[in-house]
Amino acid sequence: MNFATLFERLDSTTKTSEKVTAITDYLHAADETEKLLTVAVLMGYKPKRPVKTTELRVWAAEITEIPLWLLEESYYVVGDLAETLALLLTADHASDVFKLRAILQDIMMMQTYSPAQQRRAIEAYWKKFGGTSLFLFNKLLTGNFRVGVSRKLVVRALSEYLAMEEAVVEHRVMGKWDPFEESFNTLFHQQLLEEKHFLPYPFFLAYPVDPVFFDGAAIEDWIVEPKLDGIRGQIIVRQGELFVWSRGEDLMTEKFVEFDELKTILPDGTVLDGEIIPWKNGRPLDFQLMQTRIGRKKISRRHLEDVPLVMVCYDILEWKSIDQRDRPLLERRELLEQVLQTYPVENRLKLSEIKTFDSWEAADLFRVEARQQQAEGLMLKRKDSPYEVGRKRGNWWKWKTDPMTVDGVLIYAQSGHGRRANLFTDYTFAVWDGGALVPFAKAYSGLTDKELLQIDQWIKRNTVEKFGPVRSVRPELVFELAFEGISLSSRHKSGIALRFPRILRWREDKPAAEANTKQDLLDLINARHESNS
Amino acid sequence: MALLTINENGLYCKQGDFYIDPWRPVKVALITHGHSDHMRWGMKHYICHQHTVPILRLRLGIEQSVQGVEYGEPFEINGVSVSFHPAGHIIGSSQIRLSYRGEVWVFTGDYKMEPDGVSAPFESLLCDHFISECTFGLPVYRFPRATVLYQAINDWWKSNAQQGYNTVLYGYSLGKAQNILAHLDKSIGDIYLHGAVANVNEALEEVGFHFPGVRMTTDMDRQSMEGAVIVAPPSANNTPWVKKLKPYREGMCSGWMQLRGSRRRRSVDKGFALSDHCDWNQLNIAVEQSGASHVYLTHGYEVNFARWLAERYQVEAAVLKTLYNDEMEEEG
Numbered sequence: 001m002n003f004a005t006l007f008e009r010l011d012s013t014t015k016t017s018e019k020v021t022a023i024t025d026y027l028h029a030a031d032e033t034e035k036l037l038t039v040a041v042l043m044g045y046k047p048k049r050p051v052k053t054t055e056l057r058v059w060a061a062e063i064t065e066i067p068l069w070l071l072e073e074s075y076y077v078v079g080d081l082a083e084t085l086a087l088l089l090t091a092d093h094a095s096d097v098f099k100l101r102a103i104l105q106d107i108m109m110m111q112t113y114s115p116a117q118q119r120r121a122i123e124a125y126w127k128k129f130g131g132t133s134l135f136l137f138n139k140l141l142t143g144n145f146r147v148g149v150s151r152k153l154v155v156r157a158l159s160e161y162l163a164m165e166e167a168v169v170e171h172r173v174m175g176k177w178d179p180f181e182e183s184f185n186t187l188f189h190q191q192l193l194e195e196k197h198f199l200p201y202p203f204f205l206a207y208p209v210d211p212v213f214f215d216g217a218a219i220e221d222w223i224v225e226p227k228l229d230g231i232r233g234q235i236i237v238r239q240g241e242l243f244v245w246s247r248g249e250d251l252m253t254e255k256f257v258e259f260d261e262l263k264t265i266l267p268d269g270t271v272l273d274g275e276i277i278p279w280k281n282g283r284p285l286d287f288q289l290m291q292t293r294i295g296r297k298k299i300s301r302r303h304l305e306d307v308p309l310v311m312v313c314y315d316i317l318e319w320k321s322i323d324q325r326d327r328p329l330l331e332r333r334e335l336l337e338q339v340l341q342t343y344p345v346e347n348r349l350k351l352s353e354i355k356t357f358d359s360w361e362a363a364d365l366f367r368v369e370a371r372q373q374q375a376e377g378l379m380l381k382r383k384d385s386p387y388e389v390g391r392k393r394g395n396w397w398k399w400k401t402d403p404m405t406v407d408g409v410l411i412y413a414q415s416g417h418g419r420r421a422n423l424f425t426d427y428t429f430a431v432w433d434g435g436a437l438v439p440f441a442k443a444y445s446g447l448t449d450k451e452l453l454q455i456d457q458w459i460k461r462n463t464v465e466k467f468g469p470v471r472s473v474r475p476e477l478v479f480e481l482a483f484e485g486i487s488l489s490s491r492h493k494s495g496i497a498l499r500f501p502r503i504l505r506w507r508e509d510k511p512a513a514e515a516n517t518k519q520d521l522l523d524l525i526n527a528r529h530e531s532n533s
Numbered sequence: 534m535a536l537l538t539i540n541e542n543g544l545y546c547k548q549g550d551f552y553i554d555p556w557r558p559v560k561v562a563l564i565t566h567g568h569s570d571h572m573r574w575g576m577k578h579y580i581c582h583q584h585t586v587p588i589l590r591l592r593l594g595i596e597q598s599v600q601g602v603e604y605g606e607p608f609e610i611n612g613v614s615v616s617f618h619p620a621g622h623i624i625g626s627s628q629i630r631l632s633y634r635g636e637v638w639v640f641t642g643d644y645k646m647e648p649d650g651v652s653a654p655f656e657s658l659l660c661d662h663f664i665s666e667c668t669f670g671l672p673v674y675r676f677p678r679a680t681v682l683y684q685a686i687n688d689w690w691k692s693n694a695q696q697g698y699n700t701v702l703y704g705y706s707l708g709k710a711q712n713i714l715a716h717l718d719k720s721i722g723d724i725y726l727h728g729a730v731a732n733v734n735e736a737l738e739e740v741g742f743h744f745p746g747v748r749m750t751t752d753m754d755r756q757s758m759e760g761a762v763i764v765a766p767p768s769a770n771n772t773p774w775v776k777k778l779k780p781y782r783e784g785m786c787s788g789w790m791q792l793r794g795s796r797r798r799r800s801v802d803k804g805f806a807l808s809d810h811c812d813w814n815q816l817n818i819a820v821e822q823s824g825a826s827h828v829y830l831t832h833g834y835e836v837n838f839a840r841w842l843a844e845r846y847q848v849e850a851a852v853l854k855t856l857y858n859d860e861m862e863e864e865g
């Protein structure tokens with residue numbers, strides 16, 4: 001079995017168990033030199049893109065003898081460049097065997113080529129491949145490959161194949177490793193584990209709390225903390241070096257320069273878990289400010305002064321090179337408090353606040369108002385809980401505030417990409433401002449496939465005007481949108497920016513006239529600000 | 534003066550005072566084929582190919598006034614010579630050729646050049662003015678050969694059956710379903726039909742077509758079905774009806790399945806780009822073979838395809854705004 005056949009199997013089922021089987025079948029059958037590369041690609045490894053996609057378009061248009069504008073129109077409909085090129089370029093003959101290692105090496109080599117050499121190398125691949133293989137080659141070449149399997153699913157398949165605990169596999173494949181430098185042997189070899197000093201522990205993640213939880217749980221057995229609105233991270237000090245990992249398992253040390261000094265302050269073999277948030281003048285800043293800072297290529301002195309970051313720590317996973325995760329949370333918490341008191345870290349590391357409530361009802365009163373404390377709810381952690389691996393039920397729960405909601409009128413629609421090409425799924429919503437509708441949010445997720453098809457048909461019949469790919473529609477349909485944050489923004493036409501807007505439901509019962517107003521949104525912003533000052 | 538123009542009722546021939554595939558009630562309607570975006574309710578009198586007659590009666594009611602005609606037999610309406618010719622789209626589907634004072638117009642309706650082994654194969658007609666659909670008028674739509682797809686469908690059914698799964702194949706109940714049924718390998722297992730497909734098959738029996746398959750009924754013992762294939766319209770996807778067929782895998786047969794995005798949107802296990810419309814290559818060949826100096830394009834990527842034709846073949850190519858829409862074929 002080669003990578004292309006594996007991909008076809010993964011792509012032709014929606015069932016997790018069948019995907020896992022496809023991967024384990026592959027691992028048993030595949031060439032030893034290909035396997036680890038496949039695992040890496042499934043987990044998101046990609047070579048640096050050697051050529052601009054505009055060049056690929058021009059070359060493909062020339063080879064297929066279609067004008068560039070028609071290629072662009074086709075790309076717009078397909079929604080994926082690699083697929084578009086594959087469909088245009090596929091010839092009638094059978095495809096060559098797909099060899100991942102050779103292809104990745106060639107793509108990396110292409111970075112050193114002249115444009116003419118690049119074109120020759122790429123055209124040779126375009127000639128010998130067709131169908132899925134051609135699509136996959138283009139995907140690797142353009143570097144935006146998503147296979148539709150989660151990292152977790154790959155870990156599960158590996159764990160089955162290697163007969164190794166999932167947690168161990170998870171730990172070994174975390175972070176950035178070079179699949180050309182490693183092999184199955186080096187990566188999964190017991191004795192080499194200690195050398196991976198830069199690796200974080202797998203994060204312990206909480207599920208949303210079950211309503212039945214409150215029937216049986218005694219509040220005194222639980223630690224209750226505000227759930228802060230930041231980036232979950234681990235700070236690691238080992239062998240004189242410092243690493244900051246985000247929960248997305250990205251190494252973000254360079255983005256969070258303020259923590260660098262900790263490597264000279266904290267002893268080797270320290271791993272802390274917490275929430276990284278922007279913090280100034282004794283209180284948190286808006287999450288959005290940190291996001292903007294992270295998005296920058298270079299962080300200037302001004303950014304550091306305007307948006308300083310701290311980590312609010314709630315757990316200690318390793319101390320003096322000893323794994324602490326099996327100790328009860330209460331003991332880890334005591335240790336954490338000691339560490340933060342003993343070492344001069346107070347302007348970088350804060351201790352997560354523990355809230356004490358008499359009852360769950362009292363806690364709930366805090367939760368519903370949590371946004372006013374820059375929190376998005378509460379975390380509930382059993383006092384005797386170990387630090388587990390991955391998302392597990394039972395010992396940790398998150399209890400979030402309800403999202404804020406607003407009713408908006410659908411005014412523009414655009415067709416989606418990839419899975420949703422050909423279907424109008426990207427919507428722009430407006431609220432009333434006097435007699436006019438002002439756009440304030442874009443959202444696309446949240447509807448069922450059936451609703452999407454229904455609304456797609458409605459849009460096709462109620463189009464007022466077309467502007468390129470965007471259609472304006474009769475302002476008739478109302479949707480309830482949920483979002484996690486709201487702030488003033490000069491970059492948006494409405495002057496308002498929402499965080500994580502998503503469609504909650506289609507309000508078929510509501511006429512457009514009853515949608516919310518811009519003033520309603522401004523009131524929401526004001527209410528939050530008053531509570532902050 | 535043009536033989537065919539668009540007005541609020543549909544595609545109109547003033548000289549002959551009749552419409553082709555109108556979307557509003559008119560006196561005389563020539564119908565290319567039985568899909569619901571082309572054959573609508575409310576016409577005083579319908580003229581269609583004789584194989585479309587039972588479909589029309591099934592979908593619009595038996596009381597309709599219908600005249601069935603044969604392929605290639607011209608007749609006159611108010612001095613305009615009219616003839617129906619095979620379009621290869623579905624059973625009974627026709628191109629309509631009009632000739633008046635030495636000028637020839639052809640309206641293709643929906644069509645394909647690749648023979649499906651069921652409907653009468655497309656016949657290329659010479660004309661001055663060619664009105665063509667272009668549902669798949671983009672170069673990314675180049676379909677695999679139908680024979681390859683039928684083989685792939687049978688292979689997939691076989692492997693599902695071996696693993697104890699039923700196979701649900703979705704395709705338009707008129708056209709696609711019959712093509713699938715005619716090419717299923719009966720040695721693999723039992724064939725069952727969704728009611729909508731069975732209704733069409735029964736109607737087509739009247740004009741001499743016979744397709745395999747047993748109609749599914751509500752009292753049928755679904756437990757006993759194992760490794761069977763069930764042919765159903767796409768609207769059955771995600772309904773309680775199909776859930777009762779567990780364990781099953783679902784495959785969608787449609788030209789739209791050429792794109793991964795469309796396939797995944799339907800959340801089916803497998804997509805087969807089996808189409809009853811021309812793909813890009815066929816559309817280009819059809820336009821060239823028509824010899825027409827004027828080409829008009831309806832449903833599909835008409836703006837792009839018109840521009841392409843004008844640039845590539847130096848023909849006059851224009852867009853005709855109609856209400857035909859392949860996505861609506863199964864409605865009503």
Ligand SMILES: [Zn+2]
Pocket residue numbers: 566568622643862
């Ligand atoms: Zn049709």
Ligand SMILES: [Zn+2]
Pocket residue numbers: 568570571642643666832857858859
């Ligand atoms: Zn049509």
